[in-house]
Amino acid sequence: xxAKKSKKQSAPKATSNSSPQTTRLxxxxxxKLITTPVIWEVGxxxxxxxxxxxxxxxxxxxxxxxxxxxxxxxxxxxxKWLEKLGVKVEPxxxxxxxx
Amino acid sequence: MEKxxxxxxxxxxxxxxxEYPLNATHVCEFDFGPLEVAYDYExxxxxLTRENIASRPQTMWRYRELLPIADKQPSVGxxxxxxxxxxxxxxxxRLGIRELWIKNDAVNxxxxxxxxxxxxxxxxxxxxLGFTTVACASTGNLANSVAANAAAAxxxxxxxxxxxxxxxxxVNSLVYGAQVIGIRGHYDEVNRLCAEIAGKFGxxxxxxxxxxxxxxxxxxxxxxxxxxxxxxxxxxxxxxxxSGSLLxxxxxxxxxxxxxxxVAESKYKVHGAQATGCSPxxxxxxxxxxxxxxxxxxxxxxxxxxxxxxxxxxxxKVMKETGAAADDVTDDEIxxxxxxxxxxxxxxxxxxxxVTVGVAKKLIASGRIPANDSVVLCITGNGLKTLDxxxxxxxxxxxxxxxxxxxxxxxxxxxxxxx
Ligand SMILES: Cc1ncc(COP(=O)(O)O)c(C=O)c1O
Ligand SMILES: [Zn+2]
Numbered sequence: 001x002x003a004k005k006s007k008k009q010s011a012p013k014a015t016s017n018s019s020p021q022t023t024r025l026x027x028x029x030x031x032k033l034i035t036t037p038v039i040w041e042v043g044x045x046x047x048x049x050x051x052x053x054x055x056x057x058x059x060x061x062x063x064x065x066x067x068x069x070x071x072x073x074x075x076x077x078x079x080k081w082l083e084k085l086g087v088k089v090e091p092x093x094x095x096x097x098x099x
Numbered sequence: 100m101e102k103x104x105x106x107x108x109x110x111x112x113x114x115x116x117x118e119y120p121l122n123a124t125h126v127c128e129f130d131f132g133p134l135e136v137a138y139d140y141e142x143x144x145x146x147l148t149r150e151n152i153a154s155r156p157q158t159m160w161r162y163r164e165l166l167p168i169a170d171k172q173p174s175v176g177x178x179x180x181x182x183x184x185x186x187x188x189x190x191x192x193r194l195g196i197r198e199l200w201i202k203n204d205a206v207n208x209x210x211x212x213x214x215x216x217x218x219x220x221x222x223x224x225x226x227x228l229g230f231t232t233v234a235c236a237s238t239g240n241l242a243n244s245v246a247a248n249a250a251a252a253x254x255x256x257x258x259x260x261x262x263x264x265x266x267x268x269x270v271n272s273l274v275y276g277a278q279v280i281g282i283r284g285h286y287d288e289v290n291r292l293c294a295e296i297a298g299k300f301g302x303x304x305x306x307x308x309x310x311x312x313x314x315x316x317x318x319x320x321x322x323x324x325x326x327x328x329x330x331x332x333x334x335x336x337x338x339x340x341x342s343g344s345l346l347x348x349x350x351x352x353x354x355x356x357x358x359x360x361x362v363a364e365s366k367y368k369v370h371g372a373q374a375t376g377c378s379p380x381x382x383x384x385x386x387x388x389x390x391x392x393x394x395x396x397x398x399x400x401x402x403x404x405x406x407x408x409x410x411x412x413x414x415x416k417v418m419k420e421t422g423a424a425a426d427d428v429t430d431d432e433i434x435x436x437x438x439x440x441x442x443x444x445x446x447x448x449x450x451x452x453x454v455t456v457g458v459a460k461k462l463i464a465s466g467r468i469p470a471n472d473s474v475v476l477c478i479t480g481n482g483l484k485t486l487d488x489x490x491x492x493x494x495x496x497x498x499x500x501x502x503x504x505x506x507x508x509x510x511x512x513x514x515x516x517x518x
Contacts, residue, residue: 091294
């Protein structure tokens, strides 16, 4: 927590785009990724704190509910990276857009 | 607290059962489970009797003890619901079943879909909680309903849509003066941004922070079915699924009426219907799985095109518990279903209704709904909203010159064909 605070102060400008935030997500993995330490990688590649709240893994699909703490651009980059890998990234509400 | 919150007790996590105050909040802090409204059933039992219900106006609010508002009356959408339940003998004959009923929310008030039920609850509760601006992210029925009901209630409304949505779909929202915001980007990005916006602004976002209240509105469809059947449970109910919420709430409504002694307990099944082009829940159920895999939608049934259904897990549970089936139908079968309902019963439903009829047909043909049983089909939206889906598939106009002779010739040719 202290480390995060000092990060914020050293940031060049504090626009609304670079304030720390907590984002709650559901990740859904295809079978081929289930054995990969995806979350560990996210925590190392990006300046975000990961917090797994719940997880269930079957042969068919892995579902993880994850909290990401960090600057907004870092979180966005982490999400982009996960999507590139083939992970489906949904907000905690899952489908917000309804018909 | 009891007095000011009506018949509601708390918001309760569907996963761990932790309770939360009755605010605009929707997710459990511990496991991210969805929150649901819990009621004081003992208190509700005292006034929610068949006699009292019968004495009240014919709207969904005649069951207000089991709807999540604190005040005695809703402030939004007082006239919503109590749509016709009609015995559809001609359709029953065509599908080969003894008894078939149509619950017709294609004529729900004011925006011609079942969404008016959920929206009137969400907006009434939003007003109670002090919101003056409401919002939703929607590509169709929900947007229309929020825009219309907010206008009538004097609330400001924001509607978020993917920027590539066809113009025709938003006229129905713009006309009410709603602020419609198109978001450019990949569907998933738009979806995540909408969730962020919902969290950031102090608005009543009907299907996000108001969702526990919002979703409860669907129960009124089930309450009405029971009352209109003469206070009995249907053996089979066929329900279209997008997020899967409506199906779970129909089940909850049946359970609540049993619990309150308003209907005798009997075996019932709540079957789920999807379009083959977007059938994550139906695929999972048919495969005996209790979790769905996300899909990319490709179907004419746009109102059911949710590839990652938020309540899919709970819908699967209900179908398993009630021993129900799920199935899905192709675009052609959807159109056929729409035509069948229109030709047999004079009801023009949107593609979601075509899905329901098409799946019912399959379930009856395969014996999963036995021919000797009775079934209710939930028709949830109006065909005028999806004209494009059937245009070019419903026969053609035949033209003649202003000549009686030509018309007589046409009729004569027709009578030859008919014998
Ligand atoms: C016409 C119609 N029918 C059915 C549904 C399914 O609703 P649910 O998301 O509760 O499964 C929708 C949802 O958007 C709809 O618009
Ligand atoms: Zn919980």
